[in-house]
Amino acid sequence: MRSILPIAAICFAIVTVWYVGAVGLNAKWERDQASRAGVEIGWAEIIPATMSQDRPVLPAPHQVAVEIWKTTVEKRITSKRSLVYHGWITLSATLLGFVMGVGLGILLAVGIVHNRAMDLSVMPWVISSQTVPILAVAPMIIVVLYNVGISGIVAKAAISAYLSFFPVAVGMVKGLRAPDDMQLDLMRTYNASAWQVFWKLRWPSSLPYLFASLKVAIAIALVGAIIGELPTGSQGGFGARMLNGSYYGQVLIIWSALFGAAICAALMVGAIGVAQRAVLGRTGQAR
Amino acid sequence: MTRAGAIVASSLDLVFQTNDGPVHALSNVDLEVAPGEFISFIGPSGCGKTTLLRVIADLEQPTGGTIAVNGMTPREARLNRAYGYVFQAAGLYPWRTIEKNVRLPLEVMGYPAQERAERVSRVLDLVGLGDFGRMFPWQLSGGMQQRASIARALSFDADLLLMDEPFGALDEIVRDHLNEQLLALHARTGKTVCFVTHSIPEAVYLSTKIVVMSPRPGRIIDVIESPLPTERPLDIRESAAFLELAGRVREGLRAGHSYDE
Numbered sequence: 001m002r003s004i005l006p007i008a009a010i011c012f013a014i015v016t017v018w019y020v021g022a023v024g025l026n027a028k029w030e031r032d033q034a035s036r037a038g039v040e041i042g043w044a045e046i047i048p049a050t051m052s053q054d055r056p057v058l059p060a061p062h063q064v065a066v067e068i069w070k071t072t073v074e075k076r077i078t079s080k081r082s083l084v085y086h087g088w089i090t091l092s093a094t095l096l097g098f099v100m101g102v103g104l105g106i107l108l109a110v111g112i113v114h115n116r117a118m119d120l121s122v123m124p125w126v127i128s129s130q131t132v133p134i135l136a137v138a139p140m141i142i143v144v145l146y147n148v149g150i151s152g153i154v155a156k157a158a159i160s161a162y163l164s165f166f167p168v169a170v171g172m173v174k175g176l177r178a179p180d181d182m183q184l185d186l187m188r189t190y191n192a193s194a195w196q197v198f199w200k201l202r203w204p205s206s207l208p209y210l211f212a213s214l215k216v217a218i219a220i221a222l223v224g225a226i227i228g229e230l231p232t233g234s235q236g237g238f239g240a241r242m243l244n245g246s247y248y249g250q251v252l253i254i255w256s257a258l259f260g261a262a263i264c265a266a267l268m269v270g271a272i273g274v275a276q277r278a279v280l281g282r283t284g285q286a287r
Numbered sequence: 288m289t290r291a292g293a294i295v296a297s298s299l300d301l302v303f304q305t306n307d308g309p310v311h312a313l314s315n316v317d318l319e320v321a322p323g324e325f326i327s328f329i330g331p332s333g334c335g336k337t338t339l340l341r342v343i344a345d346l347e348q349p350t351g352g353t354i355a356v357n358g359m360t361p362r363e364a365r366l367n368r369a370y371g372y373v374f375q376a377a378g379l380y381p382w383r384t385i386e387k388n389v390r391l392p393l394e395v396m397g398y399p400a401q402e403r404a405e406r407v408s409r410v411l412d413l414v415g416l417g418d419f420g421r422m423f424p425w426q427l428s429g430g431m432q433q434r435a436s437i438a439r440a441l442s443f444d445a446d447l448l449l450m451d452e453p454f455g456a457l458d459e460i461v462r463d464h465l466n467e468q469l470l471a472l473h474a475r476t477g478k479t480v481c482f483v484t485h486s487i488p489e490a491v492y493l494s495t496k497i498v499v500m501s502p503r504p505g506r507i508i509d510v511i512e513s514p515l516p517t518e519r520p521l522d523i524r525e526s527a528a529f530l531e532l533a534g535r536v537r538e539g540l541r542a543g544h545s546y547d548e
Contacts, residue, residue: 182374185346189372190395191365200391204382283382283423 018061025057026050059252067256080236083260090225090237091264093153097160098221102214104161105168112169113176113202114194123173130166134159134224139231156228156237163224164217171213175206208285211276218268222261293357293447293479294320294343300351301338301505311504312338313349318498318507322446325473325480327490328498329536335505336483340449343481344372357446368396370447371440375455377432379424379439386411386420389439396443410438413472430461434468441476448480454489466492467521474517487540491515491533492524499539509539 023046030049034041051060059067068083075082108126111118138159145155179201187197229239238257245253299316302309313335320326328336341347342354345361356364364370371392379388386407393403411417414434424432433453440448454462470493473480484490490497491513499509515528523529 182376182378183380186372186374186378187395188346189344189365189370190392191368192395196395200395201380204380207382280382283425285381 015061018058019051022056022058022060023047023050026053029053029057055249056251059255063252064255064259067252068259071256083241083256086236086238086241086257087260087264089153089235090222090229090239090261093156093225093228093237094160094218094222094264094268096153097157097224098164098218100157101161101164101217101221102168105165105213105217106172106210108165108169109172109176110198112173114198126166126169129162134163135227135230138227142228142231156225159228160221160224164221167213167216167220168210171209171216172206175209176202178202178205178209208280211272211280214272215269218272219265222265222268226261292319292355293322293324294318294355294481296342296352296354298352299339299342299349299354301335301342301347301349313342314504314506316352316505316507318510320479320481320496322479323477324495325470325482325493326496326498327482327484327494328500329484329487329490330500330505330540331485331502333502333505334500335502336500337451338505339500340451340481340483344370344449364447368392368443369445370449371443371445373433373437373440373448373450373453375452377424377429377436379432379435381424384421384423385416385427385435388424388435389420389442392439392443398443406442406444410441411435413441413475414438415468428461430457430465433457434465437469437472441472446478448478450480450482452483452485455484462489463521469493470519487533487536488524491529491536492519492521497532497536499536501540501542508542509535511535511539 027046027050030041030046030053050056051063053059056063071081071083075084077084077088079085108118108122112122113119141159141162142151142155145151145158150158183201183205184197187201192200225237226239226242229237230243238261241257241260242254245251245257296316296318299313299318300311301313302311316335316339318339328339330336338347342349343356343361345365354361357367357369359367359369379385380391383391389407389410390403393406398406407420408417411420414437416431416434416438419427419431419435424435427435437450437453440450454465457465466489469480473493482490482493495513497509497511497513498507499511500506501508511532513532515523515532
């Protein structure tokens, strides 16, 4: 509970800077309008006006809040103008891609730790896969997958998986190698099989690393799903909302989609934190 | 069973190839340990005492000589789970309760569930941790953790117990206490114990036989049969016989090792 004050202070600072920025960036349009109409206006008129423009350069925080309220609470969730509707489209692709990516990452890590050939050959590819600018490659992936009959949620999930397998693979390689020589020797004195060493020692040792990786993975899985929605002229999702907003100059739509995505990411990372404490807390491994 | 004796080694040699050239860890080691003996290996660091224990446990391979453990090769002995090994650190798994840590070897070795539970509660009582089975390692003191690791080594009832400086990281009061308990345990179970230490009083207090070793190359320079009685209260350490024996061990260590280095 002690953390509330610092968090509130930071939020207050951000909102303040945001308001100042909104006034500064939106003032030009107000002045242009005034000079076109041939009237003189001062800051007293400009400041309130900058906070309620229809198409501001930077919308004020309360405008975004109102927009989010209107598109979530006040819309049926089946409506195409509901942020919840679009949110679920993105979220479902995110979760599917996350599961695929985590599975792939763990499999790669297990292979790398147990197989010397994979250890020497796979890691460079894993790393170089992430140097590819995903924003540029995403349309190609979508098109290629479409041509082999994969489209919609699975195609988007593929991009999520492509991004999210990486932290899991890297973290799990480290985690599966966490047992020290003494712990491995102990299993050897029991004449334990490789399978037993894995399940009774390597896997549980790696869990703290896994949870740390999952938090990164879920956040970039969401980014991946949004990127996957950009090139297709997709029917829905946060990405489609952002793209529509920018086509029609509806800055508020972009910002509300942006915040929707951020809130989703925060909730998912938080959920993983809860799972982490449930699994590791009692054993003193959570920190 | 070709040869009697819990451990029989003759002309044992072990050379590690390192980047700085070969290191002669064991040189021409002859050793015979009878069943039921409590034998200590004592010497300065680098004298090969831990290496010798690891050779017995088949965690290192000798480069020369022969060794038999319970009449088998060390490898066969390991595959037969002929020994329990206690390391310098307790090395309990933090994600398992004490009970489940002690159960680990039994799970690996495929004991049935009921027998596992019986054995776990028996060895936990033996080391005085009967009430702590459901706690996690981090909730226990270092001495209690080390006792749990001894229970873990005892749980599958091997005849041979190999202990590598198990109390080295503990303070002296706890160490005295555990030494006393270990003696009682040895008397009760009749197991053969090989105990690595660098503490003279510890070696003298515990052992029926003390093996004094010296470094570069690691070799045995003296084997001393203890004249002390089996029954050893802690204050035996002030007796003349004890001090004389400790003096002989110190002599041996001094002879084999130049302190100028």
